[in-house]
Amino acid sequence: MKHTLSVTVDNHPGVLARVATLFRRRGYNIESLSVGRTEEPSISRMTIVVDGDENILEQVTKQLHKLVEVCKIMDITSEESVDRELALFKVKADPQVRAEIMQIVDIFRAHIVDIGRRSLIIEATGDEGKINAIEDSLRAFGIMEMVRTGKVAMVRGPKG
């Protein structure tokens, strides 16, 4: 099962390497990882999606806790939370199919952010399921390039 961990860490150089090394060394699989600074500049937040059973998740959490620069770990999988991913798609778009693509973009409330002679770049945000759905819809036109940020998440309400 996939779990989403929200991890606050000291905003030091090398923290990402420590976390990544830990996952590699212990053989845990990172589904996605995104990191950025928070409202407190000395702290960064990592949103890590891990695939594994309860035992693996328990070990991941305990081992992460042992990293000196890890401050707090929350498993927000079962929490009421908002999660978002951002994706960019470069899609083949000859003039005759552009209208159709633009309709799909509208349906998913995505944006066209660049137009080339034969291609478009589409920006989409949403939860994982929505991004997967856009990807499926655009595949028929020919996806030339795709990049996804990985998930960022926040617990609803005052808790955090």
Next chain:
Amino acid sequence: MKLKGTDIFIRCLKEEGVDVIFGYPGGQALPIYDALYLSDIRHVLVRHEQGAAHAADAYARVTGKVGVCLATSGPGATNLVTGIANAYMDSIPMVAFTGQVPVPMIGKDAFQEVDITGITLPITKHNYLVKDTQELARVIKEAFFIARTNRPGPVVVDLPKDVMTGEAEYSEDGVEMSLRGYRVLKSPNAGQVVLAAKAIEDAKRPLIYAGGGVISSDASAELRELAEKMQIPVTTTLMAMGCFPATSHLSLGMLGMHGTRYANYAVSECDLLIAIGARFDDRVTGNLASFAPDAQVVHIDVDAAEIGKNVGAHIPIVGDVKQVLSEIVHRVKARPERTEWHELIDRWKDDFPLSYEPFDDDVIMPQFVIEKIYDVSEGKAIITTEVGQHQMWTAQYYRFIQPRTFITSGGLGTMGFGLPAAVGAQIGCPERKVFNIAGDGSIQMNIQEMCTAVEQKLPIIICILNNQYLGMVRQWQQLFFEGRYSYTDIAIQPDFVRLAEAYGAVGLRVTKPSEVEPALRTALQETERPVMIDFRVAREANVFPMVPPGESLQNMLGGDK
């Protein structure tokens, strides 16, 4: 006041109570060495940086203090790596300082530049690259604090040359640490302590399985109190030898692959297994599926990540072993002796004692040498070992009575550990007799430290159990590879007596059983020089009993008469 980085370095070491450093100089470490030259901190010059790390590691093991080693950048730093990994696997408090190229040159592939913080990421508890002289005092304070608190471990501090020659404001009032994510463990959960105490009172066949954590938290007295009050037999891991006296009637010796049959049988039959500061290593458990099948498990450890890692615990207790044990001892009510359990164990002890058969009256059995070392030292020496057959025989036949007297590479299994470890142990405990029990393979891996021992006038006694084989590998080849001795015959070897003499030490050779004890007594007379004794032992003696790899603890080979 403003001070140079190197002066801050020396002052900080003194604040941490450091009085000895094991090291080896080099280009980027020159400013540090210049400051050491002028300071009263003792520096022990090793002959290879690996020796510095092992010596600092052993120094920490015998004294309980944080061991310190120092090397230059590049190859100096990489030569420390095995020693750092060794300390990490055995949870030894150590701080390793490395020289580094000046900050502006980092990342430019400068001469003798290596990314030592990157290299040591998975084998340190934490590590630092200091980029500003202003951070130096805080980093050193944090490094020692992290190394010795909670589950101890090695910390690397990488020191660029310009950081050491630069100046920064230094206050004698000390610096604040900045460790938001690191908390020293508080008291154990009281409810869990109550559950454990109840389980101990109720058990019919309890067994204590003690690990290295008992020694690192100085909890031997508490362990003994609990075992004696509740009449619980105790088996120890390799790392824990000495934490419970082997001479006690409650002692079962070591468990696991080369443990005693009675210890392993007790694990298999117990109804309550009390694991204390131990991590259920594969060399201990054998086949996990059949490990302690009838037992409820109480697992006490300072590291929460150890709980449930290999074996699930019914009653986990996270906390400092010493504190947890003393709370349990105070809570449990002494109960009537568990006669049946003790009778069963005594029967196993009678039926399956550790034993060996001499091949021939004229051949020295390696186990016999260990027994004689025990006799002449009255069980009070500090024993270091290398890794292999001699190490297991030492664990089996030397009856350790006190903690911090058996210094061995447990987790990493580092050949070449024992000689530099003997140097570190003797410097940490100048009043104690130190023996390095070695194999003829291992001793050649850090033989250069003979020179260090001679220079430092250390009367360590190096006992080589020389069978002219890489014995443990040969044993496995004999048992599991149909006797194909692939590259384990090392009969081509130096003359160890002349080698010792070349270093300025004493060399002795012993070829007959009757000469063993006299040679050891001769060696004990030396007070200022190392003695190397080349014991020519039976070539194909094996370590028994043995749990074949992947088997369950009940299925042992050998030692059943």
